[in-house]
Amino acid sequence: MEQTLKISKIREGTVIDHIPAGKAIKVLAILRIDEKGSQTVSVGIRVPSGRIGSKDVVKIEGRYLERFEVDKISLVAPEASISIVKNYEVVEKFIVEIPERVTGIIKCSNRNCITNSKEPVVSEFHVISKKPLILRCYYCERNMQEKEILNNL
């Protein structure tokens, strides 16, 4: 009830819930929500949560997410839930999942990796560990830890 008062319901759009506290800003950056957009976006930061203590919530009016955006969010908020809302009703809800392979959504942190040159390839990573998150570049075979992953999203 308290939460409803802080962040109002949306009519059509997407609710991203259970984002780790403080990571909502990163989610907004992933979704390229900035001063140029026209959608109404509600953001709750450090909202009390029974399950994870404290969480962030993002509600976007009139927008549904692409697959690659969900994959990116899974790297920042691996336990986030996504609800698709139509006419004030949740018509679909799912928990994000880190894919086995992360392709084309983040840059390799190794500056000397061939994927950071002008070659016609996209970055590709194997997920070595989901908790803690560790990715290994398919090309240069370097491991990326969580901090580097967030910096290269």
Add this chain to the structure above:
Amino acid sequence: MDRRSTVYARCILPVSDPAVHQYDIYHPFKKGFLEQDRYSYPMLKNRSVVSIDDVSKEDLTEIFETSDEMSRLLEQHKPLKIMDGKIMATLFYEPSTRTRLSFESAMNRLGGSVITVSDTGSSSISKGETLADTIRMTESYSDIIVIRHPMEGAAKLASRFSSKPVINAGDGSGQHPTQTLMDLYTIKKEKGRIDGLNIAMIGDLRYGRTVHSLLLALSRFDVSVTLVSPQILGIPEHILARVPDRTEITITDNLSDVLKKSDVFYVTRIQKERFTDQNEYQSVIGSYSVDEKAVSEMKEDAIIMHPLPRIDEISPEVDYSKKAAYFRQAANGVPVRMALVSTILG
């Protein structure tokens, strides 16, 4: 089909149909060769070797046996026709002496031929052509491509754009799998085994790509490894993270810690350009040099290896010790690369 899926589709296509290849003249695999084995043996057939992970432990055994066979054939001084009609393209975007010469020598010894870009600075590469385009062109001119490139992952990229096998001859500070094959072969040949050995890796473990590949390969065996380097040139965390827990690793910055207990000393060059303070370089070089005094403290049957070129890390007088295995190690480059190329294209 988008561009990316096109690339994936290309890389899973069989390079050529193994059934149509004829084993004419002489081939070491011909002994006891069964028709049904063509699809399962050897595993490296028509495959790229970009990382040492591409070579299984079983492949290693086969390569070592074939290398022995190649050494025997070389000693007979007879012209071979194992790779008759096959062409190797060598693309070296970085300077190389031993690797390039030994690959080209290996292919020529096998009876194949070599085409090369002698100076990448004067080719279309200098005009800004992507590596992907260069590879697409080169694969149509050759049966196998050998590449050295300053960027990590370049050989992997080449293998994705080529329907012909690609061999990584060194990519930036990444991997150098064929050097690792000859290093392992040298240890096996000199010591008679790899399992059970104490191996010391000494010098620049941070930037030296040969030690990265070698450490990962050694971790498949039952060995103890001691990493000896100044702190600033220690093994990168991303390499250490890939070594399984069962491999016993000791890290030290003191060479004298390992002199009496190691069976193999793998010494690497400490590059002057890695140091901003040249006084520090001089002190480091002094601390990690193997000289006659150090050699006298080693076990009687210890061996000293080095991927070469060496600068000051091993004193010239050590060359006359029977422990000095580095020139024998370099000489192994030809039979090992002959074995690898004939296994892939055989």
